[in-house]
Amino acid sequence: MRNAGEGNKRGNFSAPRQQRGIATLLVVLMVGLAVSVTVAATIYALRGTQSQQLTTHSATAAQAAAWRGVEALRLYLLAVEKPVWPGWVGNTQKPVSGLEALGVSKAVVTAVEATGANQYRVIAEVTGQAGVGSGLTTATVEVVYDVVPGNGMPGVPPVCHSMPNAPVVFNGDVKLDGEGTQVVDDKYDYENIVVSGKLTIGAGGRGKVSGCAKGAITVTGGDIADNGHLHSESQLVIGGMSFPAGARLWAREITFNGGSGGPLARAWAGAYDTVVYANGVAVGEARVGGSLIPSTVSGGVPWTQGTVLPTALARVKVTLTQGKGTPDEVNFLLNLPALDMTKAVDAATGELRGAGAVMEQLSGPEETAFRTAVLSFRARAIHGGGFTQGSGATTDIVDAWGWSLGLGSDNRRYDRVRAAGSLAIQHRGVRIGEFAGGGEIWAQSGNDAGAGFPAVAGRTAGYRYFGGSKQLMNEAMQPTGFEVQGSQGNFSPGLPGLPYCDVRTNYIDADVYRDQSNYIFDANGGKPQLTIRNVTRADGVVIGAASGTVYPLTNPDAAQLKVLEDLFACGSWEGADKGCRAMYNNGRWNLQPQKTPPGIFWFDGPLEVRSANPIVGTLIVRGNLGLSDGGGYKLLEAPNFAGVAKVCSGAYYPTNLCASRTAFVTWEDADGVVYTGAAIGNAAVIASGGLNAQSWTSIRGSVVLGKKITVGGAKVNIEGSLSVGNNEFSQIDIGATGMKVETPQDWKNLGQLPVCSKGSQSLPTTPGTAAVQWSRYL
Template sequence: MRGTQSQQLTTHSATAAQAAAWRGVEALRLYLLQVETSVWPGWVGNDAKPVSGLEALGVRAATVTSIEAAGSDHYRVSAQVIGTAGVGSALTTAIVEVIYDVVPGNGTPGIPPVCASMPKAPMVFNGNLDYSGGKLDVTNAVDYENIVVAGNLTIGGGSTARISGCVKGDVSLSGGGITDNGHLYSEGTIRINGMGNPNGTTLWARNVEIGSGVSGGTYTAIKAGAYAVGVYSGTALIGTAEVGGHLIASTVTGGTPWVTGTVAPLHSGHAVITLADQSQFLLDFSKQDSAGAPLLKVDATTGLVTGAAAAERLKGADSVSLPDALSFRSTRIAGGTVGLATLTVGQLWGYNVTVSGWSGKYETLWASGNIAMTSGTVKNLLGGGDMTVNQVSVSGSGWLAGNLNMPVNNVQTRQAGTSPGLPGIPYCEARVKPVDADNFLAMANYAFSTVDGAAQLTIRNVKRANGDSIDGVYPLNNPSPAQLAILQELMTCNYTNEKGCLKARQRDGSWLLHGVSKMPVGVLWFDQSVKIDGTSTDFLNTVVVRGCDDPSQATCGGNVTLTTAGHRDLIAPNFAGAAKVCGGDFYPTNLCASRTQLVEWEGQGPDGKPQTYQGLPIANTTVIAEGAADIAGWELRGSVMLGKQLSTSGATVTIHGSLTVGSNQTADTKISAGGIAVDVPSGGGLNLLPVCSTGSGGLPASPASASVQWSRYL
């Protein structure tokens, strides 16, 4: 069985090594694409040109072996790229020889891309979130999208959670509250039966239901509802969607309130189009080009939308495309029910609106359907149907398409063509990218693994202060005297009684770091679950944990446990700073440019322009696990990325960075004690995650091309 396990690990590693090599081939192509035209003539020849900066992609080496001119401003570039994966006896390499055809452009030179992207929000949960006790706070966020939930959100009466963000499913609040000047968007129904008084809050959903026990505070807006439409290309019905906007009067059929007709979409919000084959595309009506003009153009007279061919594909085959010109024909109302008692609201907008309480204040009240209002003061009123009132005053103007049960000053009834339209249903961007620990193995400084039943530690990219490398494979069961001496210098477990942490591997293949008083700085990688149980020193590490090849298995592992035993903090290398990471007795050379400076790399800044960052993105994280995490009251200075669920206990878990739960599968989270507090770092790139979005190219002023003409494995 051990032989089979070793063979499986080697096979998996070989595949991963090949994948790393091909990532390097593409990264090198992007690099060649950005080299200035003036540089190429001086590069012609057979002298080797190493290309650095690809280690973050799992590439050990990339070398341009020769460049020859193939015509005017045309070059043939030969190169070798080496990818690695695995550890110990399962360590494998893949070498790809490749020939590129390059036509240079004019512009600034680029550098190889580093995988980096911003999280969707400081907290992302790919599943349901049930919060019945403890904290759920985000501080220092640059905007108010603090939390994203891909399922349903339930906050109970015992919780002190204060949130702002979006939810794919339904929302139920009977405790906690909403961040001042924040918002809560839901693609389902928002139901609120109790919460702290909000200040400047916006609620937007399919339906909004606020119980009679909720009063006080101020709301910027409460809105709900969309038109359920057929999507047409010319006269052909090609799909369905739910769209915000207004009905074009000349196309309406039926009486009031208006339901059927052609919709002229709003110049904001999103719409998901589902085609007959279940392919899906996302239209973003707010997106603009560099000149500030909308990419999607809406003809207000006909409702025709152009520019749709550039919509993002959410689901479906690449061969399926969206026509550029679309029109939307409403067949029914999607949601649109708004119910509340007594509130102070800037804009109240839905289809059927019910206000059951007394003495509320509403700056604008829009309803495309009917209104039932017991009491309140309205400044501006617009209704597409009938209205029933008890004690209501309108201080500004009021227009109704239907009837009013009793006279109200300033309100005109039976006004043909009166309809405010509908706001649409918000789109919650909750997609996550999977966590694959093998992608980070090449960046690991200390990789703990089991090969043929034996525990070993593979050290990579680590030097002593004097510059001597200590890289190698260290068997933990029987290290040589020289290896043992190094291990004893590096780490100590069991409350100073076990220098070298030689007994860290457990019988079930998992790892236990118990009573740690010394641990080297850098990226720690484990091939199975790891438990950190008691520390008397800060961990200045990124902890990466691999699961099994089939993550659907119930006992797949890949988990992280941080116990309640006495401990210090877990601090990601970039948060610890260059002095502690690079200036010690041992230092990780892949994270440090020198003994006093972290590695620099170039990526896209918040303004879309190139920006230089210090510290590789992987060193912004404290935990990257393919499995779950069980954390008891720790302070983590760095982001946390989990493939499965999160459990907390004891005191509040504080994360300086971001939290992503359920990257590899839907993972429901239930928190009843302790809770989570996320503090968002400011500036310096500390928020970036080691997840690819786009590369970091240069700035070509005229088009360049670089393509692979030929390749083979060596």
């Protein structure tokens, strides 16, 4: 999942101008603490001894919220490194945003004072609130922190609101056979389907998809979304496909056994297998696109070894060789497209500077020296680059690029062909507008008389051949239309590199969301119960306190039964198959409600939902979720997708989602961007297990699954995003009538999900301390 913003760009609490790098990032984060950063950190810290002592001072929910904000600030101050602090001294009245999800309505740092060598006093005021309307209460705490900063490389705190890497993320091998599988993502410039394993699009697949896979992509039918793409870090094999104009293909190797339509905008294959140097020392390896610097090349034509002048076409994964193949293996991702390569790369030496600004560590122990090094890439071999177009592939290509290209389809047009290794053309009807070759070219249809040659214009570093027996063309032989200059020294068109498919997922633990839920279904001593939290009746009566109000499902008293009847219309209490007593059976939950209240629902075990009535809410399940065919129009709407009227204006409403009866809560990320609706309200399903959706006409809201998805019956429509296999690699087969995933119009707001990044630990050479020295209620 993509993490949300990494810094507050408004400039409050800025360090001195000479401070750079990660230290500066921490500075600008000061007044833009991401709501989820503080939530995750504070929940963890409140389990500690000090925070437990602090919370004993809170007598109301508002006071408890204020103390949560106090602890969130303490944790942040502890993470800030030593060089940052002098730039803060003297700053006053700086607001701190992003704490709303903790119940903090206002937080202001009123003073930062130096109290000694490497010692500082921070004074702040934090206001907590609870309730709404006439039941709103507030509490303000003035607090003084004593801070002794540590020194070293600070870490990156976890962020618990994030955008998905793509509208559809599959961690597994995927087979799409459904006749109507579609991912509609015309408005956003990133992958709309990503696959961590192999992707197979079967003959029955007549839907539209676009995206990437780390494994091989095999296509025997279907087509690509308009102006879409298929990228693979492995092989891409097309057995049959209808290409729209502008489609783009990119892989390690590409084989066309079929396919028609187009013309394709591009078909690229191959990269240089390189040794990575940091400050002149060999430290790792990577597969890189670009061209070889002539003065550095060793060996003959075609060139395979030399220093690469990298391009910004693809992100590059770098593996440091120390620890390779062990749990200590370190991997970095260089986002080269985010750099101005004309300034970052020395054209004479290939040295890359400033990569640390676009560098992300993917795995392994924290490695800091690599981030600031001058990098260079020395090619030692070719990785992939095979490109074969068979006779059955009747597709024109605007830009074909690879190592070894074989064009076997007649009467095809190629505006531009780049072959760093070799080019073989089988038929005379082929037309190439611009050709650049790093090796030989072979016109197989040509003859001694100079007839039968394809129409090609360009030059190549190697020799020219013709005829079935591969005869060498002499320089005097110049067939009509075959205008290729051979034996051009010091020349190679280079290679495109390897596309990086970002399929990173976050582990789904349903327990993380329990405290954010309004209706918690679990068992106590084998007896089912419902705990209601943060729910208020329209007349202001609280039926679920913030700490939780328990309603037994087997033996409620009269008042409890009245609430349960109002919420779920349980029907006849005795023996009704749709009654509340029938919700639980031997560790499994069954929901067949005549109605449901809006809110966040949490279940401590597998759940089966069979309902013909719409459900407005988020279903969070510890285990598998089944959405069964119960007849009628089957609709599940996430709260933010359903809208304020359905969530906040009814007989009962969730106060953690609603700021009032007519408005959702809002929150602000570290960049100062304000979002409407709590992030959890964008999800329709969060399950640590899988999902079996049978004929559910519409799921409005994102779906996040720990395991696989199965669909059947009528087409399943999801408005939002779909993430499958977060907890394990799965075998995923989308059959029957397929499914449709469509991103909503307000995607930048509704796309935010309550999924946490892992962050990274700080690496202090000397540890710091941050402690509350004094506090009082104002």
